[in-house]
Structures are given as C-alpha cells and as structure tokens.
Amino acid sequence: MPELQHFPPTVGVPRSPAPSTGGGQADPAQIQHSIMEEQVELWWFREPGKSLLCYCVAVLLILGCGLGGVGLLSTTTSVSSEWRLGAGTSLCLLALGILLKQLLSSAVQDMNCVRSRRRIDMLKSGGLSDLIVVLTAGSAMLICGAALLHLALVNHMPKPGQALNDMYISGVVLLTGGGAAVAGAGVYSAAVVLLERTRQGRRLMDRVISIFTVSGQMERQARRETTSSLANLI
Template identity: 65%
Template sequence: MPEMEDFSPPARSQADPALIQRNVLEEQVELWWFRQPRRSLLCFCAAVALIVACGLGGIVLLSSTTSMSSEWRLGAGTALCLLALAVLLKQLLSSAVQDMNCVRSRRRIDVLKSGGLLDLMVLVLAGLALLMCGAVLLKLAIANGLPRPGLALNDMFISSVVLLSVGGVTVLAVAVYSAAVFLQDRIGNPQGLRDRAVEVFTVSGHMNQGRRETTSSLANLI
C-alpha cells in the first residue's frame, strides 16, 4: 500500500520577538528625543548649572557697581547675563521643537536634543566666552598694577581668575565628555537598545503570546 503524502503546511519560522520589538521602537519618532537618557540628563544639568552661575554672577556684578569700578562691572555683568540668556534660549528652543513634533529626521533630532551636538557647541562657546571675558579683565587688572593690598579694584583681578577658571573647566569638561562618548560609541554594545525594547514592550509581549495560544487552541478545536 503506497504511503500517503504529507499535505500538512510547512512549519513557519518563528520571528524573533526582541527584533520585532526593536524595530517597533526604532520607528517611534517621539522616542528618538529620549535615547541615551544619561547623556541627556548630564548635559541638561551642566547647562542649568551654567545658566545659574552666569546669571547669578552677572546680577552680583551689576548690583555691586560703584563709581570706582562702574565700567568693568557693567561690561562683565552684562556679558554674563547675556551668556546665561543664550544658553537658556537653546534649552527652550529644543523643548519647543520637541513639543511641536515638527522634526522627523533622526540626524536633526540628534543635533537638537539635550546632549546632542548643538548642546556641546553651546557649552563650548559659553566656555570660550568666559575665557575671553576673564582674559580681558585680567589684562586690565595687570595694566592697573593689580593685585595690590588695600585697593578696591582687586575685585577685578579676583573676577578675572574666577571667569578663567569656570571657562577653562567648562571647555575641558566638554572635551573629556566628547572623548568619552566617542570611545563608548566605538566599543559600545548594541544589546542595550534591545534590552530596553524588551523592558518597554514586556506587557504587549505577554498579550501577544496569550493571543497566539488562544488562536492555536481554537485551531486545534476546529
């Protein structure tokens, strides 16, 4: 008796749930702004600290202006306040663009988001501006023969040293951060994104599994 041919449908290859979830996660434009949250939080905190430091420093210099030191205090205080406003404007611009959801390009989002290229450029320019202001004040202080004991203009020398220190630390911190990010991206492990995708879609994954089991039970019953 000849053997009966097997007409059963071929077994389907099982799709990788983690790969599917990763693809779904990659397609969500709204989530592109929140990738690498540690870097974004670090750069955001640095920007806020710079805004507070420059704003308070400018207000102190402007409020302590006297007839003997009116010119340099007004100049330095105004420059610090404008610098704080510039950094704040960048943060507000990124937040507004993100809320309007008008940018759909991954490259542009990576530039505009907190911790992106624009953030690093703003911090570098702010550090260079602080260095420039400190250098100008230091040059004026040296030209006036400062520091000298008992002279009221010694505040100019102290302010120049503070500005040079803050500006140098800012530029150095951005350089170290950029080098660390570059090395991490070169030797990074792409498994992290897959793990986050699994964590985000764990509930939907269980639902899909239960639905597949229900469908299979109905098919067996028929």
C-alpha cells in the same frame, strides 16, 4: 479480533522539520529597538543618560552665569563701573542665550515639527547643539576672565586697591569656570566617540556570531533531516 500490525512509514513521504527554538523566538530588545525606530516622537528620548547630563550642565551654566552677572551689576560703583558693567552684562547675556537654546529645543520637541533623525540628534539634549553651547559659553568665560586678569595685573602695579583685587578675583573665577566648561566638553566628546566605536565593534561581533550561529543551526538541521531519511529508508 486481529492484532494491529505496526507498519513502517511510507518511503518518500517528506516529514515537516521541527521548529527550531533557538532562532524562532523574538528578541524583546530587538522589538523595542524596532518600535523606537518607527516612532519619531521617541527619537528625542533614545539616550536618557546623555540628555540628563547635558541638561544638568545647562542648568548649572544658567545659574552660574546669571547669578554672577547679577552680582557684578548689583555691586557696580563709580570706581569700578566699567569692568563690572561689561563683565556682568556679558554673563547675563550668556545665561539668557543658554536658556533660549533650551526653550527652543523644548518648543521644537513639543510641536513635533522636525521629522529628520539628523536634526533631532543635533537639537536634542545630549546632541551637537548642547556641545556647541557649552564650548561657546566656556570660550566666552575664558576670554572675559583673561581680559579681567590682564586689566587687574596692568593697573595693579601703579595703584593697588580693593577694586583691582575684586577684578583679579573675578578674572580667576571666570577662567576657572570657562576652563572647566571647555575641558568637560572635550572629555564628553572623547567619551562619546569611544562609546560609538565600541558599540560599532560590538554590533559587528554580534552580526558575525549570529551568522555562525544560524549556519550551525542550518547545518545541524540538514544532518538531522539526512539521518531521518536514511532511517526511513532502512
């Protein structure tokens, strides 16, 4: 029986290159990002950390303003009826306004009537609307506290009393709470801006690295094809 002879591969027949394992695999993070980009319902939950932070701040503002307003209204007497009624009513209305904003955002999200990414980013917790609400609440508390402090300092000199001391303490508390709210909103805005710039820089670096990686893979693949063609010719 004749022995089988080993023949070299035919010259000129192209060989199919081996599939590259580096660039052919799908990135799970990229797949998840693509799914979230397509689903409008998931746009409300893209940044859970920011949403949780803003939700907790809104709850604290509602509780603080509501309890403070109810406390001032419940302790109203004939001596201190004017400033307690004014400050208590303002705090209660402020708490109701923050609660109304949270309820409206939840209703819009449940009805799924908004399909614009810009409007969803503005309405969702952690968006622009929460920042505006916190700044508005902090500014209102600062104004109310400054007014109470001014009245307490002006009226305390000729006739000191317990009612004026309560007015002074209430003004200090409102100034402290309002200043904390405004300062927190400012720090939050600065942190968001810095994080966005950092993310943009990272995305740019990732794109540059991926371009160089793909170029290097294509160059190595071309070299392998040239070497295999020369070997086949030899």
